[in-house]
Amino acid sequence: MTQSRRTVLEAENLAKHFGKTAAVNDVSLSTKEGEILAILGPNGAGKTTLTELLTGLRQPDKGTVRVLGDPPSSMRARNRIGLTPQNVALPKTLKVKELLPYVAAHFDTPLPVDLAKSWFLLDGLMDRNAGDLSGGQMRRVALAAAFMGQPKLAFLDEPTTGLDIQAKRALWKSIRAAAHRNVQITLTTHDLDEVQELADRVIVINRGRILLEDSPDRVRRRLGHRRLSFRSAPVNGDAPFPGAVQEAGRWVVDVADGDQAVRDLVRSGVAFEDLELAPASLEDAILAELERSEQADKGTVS
Numbered sequence: 001m002t003q004s005r006r007t008v009l010e011a012e013n014l015a016k017h018f019g020k021t022a023a024v025n026d027v028s029l030s031t032k033e034g035e036i037l038a039i040l041g042p043n044g045a046g047k048t049t050l051t052e053l054l055t056g057l058r059q060p061d062k063g064t065v066r067v068l069g070d071p072p073s074s075m076r077a078r079n080r081i082g083l084t085p086q087n088v089a090l091p092k093t094l095k096v097k098e099l100l101p102y103v104a105a106h107f108d109t110p111l112p113v114d115l116a117k118s119w120f121l122l123d124g125l126m127d128r129n130a131g132d133l134s135g136g137q138m139r140r141v142a143l144a145a146a147f148m149g150q151p152k153l154a155f156l157d158e159p160t161t162g163l164d165i166q167a168k169r170a171l172w173k174s175i176r177a178a179a180h181r182n183v184q185i186t187l188t189t190h191d192l193d194e195v196q197e198l199a200d201r202v203i204v205i206n207r208g209r210i211l212l213e214d215s216p217d218r219v220r221r222r223l224g225h226r227r228l229s230f231r232s233a234p235v236n237g238d239a240p241f242p243g244a245v246q247e248a249g250r251w252v253v254d255v256a257d258g259d260q261a262v263r264d265l266v267r268s269g270v271a272f273e274d275l276e277l278a279p280a281s282l283e284d285a286i287l288a289e290l291e292r293s294e295q296a297d298k299g300t301v302s
């Protein structure tokens, strides 16, 4: 069945510079109907610029994008793309129950407002002015707006940031349901749980380039670094653990295998106290991965 899925998005050798900054640098990717792709990367990695190129909001310096065969800025492609912008700017004085039909009116076959209401948990918000909504409520409305045109592909920017876990889970279910109806979804997020829950495939970018592309499980394993930290005196003037650095009176090191690192530390006989093993932030994990790949490149060159 998966063999017959159509290609939805096709980007080849995309590049976009701002002055000397290569915001997107030779990126190629393609997606299939019903696929959920997550784009991860630290701040400034190029996620927004890449999304803008893929949706036709910006023109690339080089490369091509096709949305079901059409340029993304064409009317046909624009009618097929659903989008939650990064800075949700909804008309503040419109009530939600006015806003959704207003968005729907731009499309030939819109999603019925009642369906949008139940999928995106908007019961109780319909009579509120968009300008009076909390950040989390606004996100739910923005998500509903992205799906109002029954798009073939949807770009969701941090779709559940700032929501409580119950609302997150409910929206994840709605997003998955859209994918089951063959909508191709591309999301940018910093939330590894969201990636694990939703994504079929993950692209990690940094400095505009694709750093790695894999299944969420494998990316999580690669990026699932732990931050080991403890107090101890230096050993003969050196760090008491390979790679550890001093931060606020503690030794800190990011490790790929936390259990193994603790075993190594105990075995080394270092007198440590106040040991902590915590998940490293996604950004830190990506940067560690980047450093590792740069080191590996150097190793193969020299």
Ligand SMILES: Nc1ncnc2c1ncn2[C@@H]1O[C@H](COP(=O)(O)OP(=O)(O)OP(=O)(O)O)[C@@H](O)[C@H]1O
Binding pocket: 018, 021, 022, 023, 041, 042, 043, 044, 045, 046, 047, 048, 049, 050
């Ligand atoms: N309009 C612009 N003018 C100049 N530089 C820009 C512009 N937009 C983006 N950049 C630069 O391009 C690079 C990529 O930015 P981009 O916003 O795409 O990253 P991002 O991954 O979306 O970041 P964040 O997670 O912080 O939103 C950054 O170095 C940024 O400063």
